[in-house]
Amino acid sequence: MTPILTVDDLWVRFPGRVRTVEAVRGVSFEVGREKLGIVGESGSGKSMTGRAILRLVPHPGQVTARQLTFEGIDLLTASEPAMRDIRGHRIAMVLQDPKFSLNPVMPVGDQVAEAWRVHSGASWKESRRRALEMLEAVRIRRPERVYRAYPHEVSGGMGQRVMIAMMLAAGPDLLIADEPTSALDVTVQMQVLAILDDLVTERGMGLVFISHDLNLVASFCDRVLIMYAGRIVETCRAQELGAARHPYTQGLLRSLPRIDRPVPELAVLDRDPAWRDGPSA
């Protein structure tokens, strides 16, 4: 399998007056045409890893890596105009809450059409037609009506489908989805995941799925990276997550309440300082 994305020894640092915060500390992985899950708790560096790939780390963050290449393009040295061409067009990103990602004063359909127009150079009329098709592709039942709705008029699940429709417009090779379903109800979450799943299988897209939900990642992804304190402590096949060997992963799994396996008391994670400094897997 040839990787779409290669990340080798990625660091994200935020220099401060007192000390430098290292959000990502030497992370290496490859993404092919597959569903790669990145799991971790808040502060583990999983979102920063996703942002660093698109060079969207906010000021004053510094990104360094031995290698950060996407389809032969060096993302570290690419010019800003070149990056603008990559963002959205070839590598797309879907964030957790559509409320903050959509333009509040523009009908959602026009936002999808605009994405198509920018990426294909088509006319507005043609773009509108394509936008309706894309809204249909993400299983929105009455696309004409939803097209005219403003972001505040659509539900969270609908908003997230609009975001995915917008991303579809560009037809990217790689999608970075940062907690794309965490704000959604479980049944809507299933529908959104099914759309992403089909995109990977049918279009051969690569997917980086960032989540805090171990069970979800285990059932949805092909491979999983487990991050802790800016490092990858373990990597395994998603189906084998239950047999994880690192004590942090085991601890996380044990701390989850389960419907099928009742326990009188949940295991509490005992953090070992050695996890911070262990080698990145």
Place this chain on the structure above:
Amino acid sequence: MSPPAGSPVLEVERLDVVFGHGADAVHAVRDVSFRVAEGEAFGLVGESGSGKTTVLRVIAGLVVPAAGRITVAGEPQGPHRPRGFARVSQMVFQDPYGSLHPRHSVDRVLVEPLAIHGLARRGEADRRVERALDEVGLGPSFRFRYPHQLSGGQRQRVAIARALILGPRILLLDEPTSALDVSVQAEILNLLARLRRERGLTYILVSHNLAVVAHLCERLLVMNSGRTVEELTVDQLRAAAPSEPYTRQLLQASLGYDRQAAAQLMTFD
């Protein structure tokens, strides 16, 4: 559905809640009834818009219902709660970042209910605050900290200490762990389970997370679009034996992603 064994400490009968007027009216809760026995933990489960949080807010007196009766600890409740209600029932909110005043120290948060209820005599208040912090697993060093100096889990512990300081019998818990990391969630769930054991508290837990409800509660009510779907025991849920298709689908979706199951999802209105 068999009624709970003990005497009910909370009764909700034929509750209706309507927001807005005329053409804009939204019927948020329709004809919901249930009873909770003293010492029981009862879950309210549903997706967004199901009306589960509204039911909790009606019990707390934060929302005035259009119709229905609420009886708490034998007292029928009118549209407004008397001051003494705070010593019977307290609420813990979802977002520990929003529910604590950013410029009030932990001490002030905990002393305020005591002051309102005339329990803040010097010495007495000190003792109560320290005991409350100790009970939720925070040492005395936390007493004069401000919310921004606390992690999400520590804030939620302060919120629980605040709710318990007047010695209520009933805790109304609105998604108390959904804003927390799973390892912190485990700590808070263990704390809630221990406090219930030690104090014989009654819990009404609102959550969208079936696993959390199954862990903490004995019985649950499943709601959809403001209506009761069914009431069942956690054992029935664990045995994957809900009688309603809506509950079965919710259970299936909670167990993880499944492409085939996703294709067969139905819409319930």
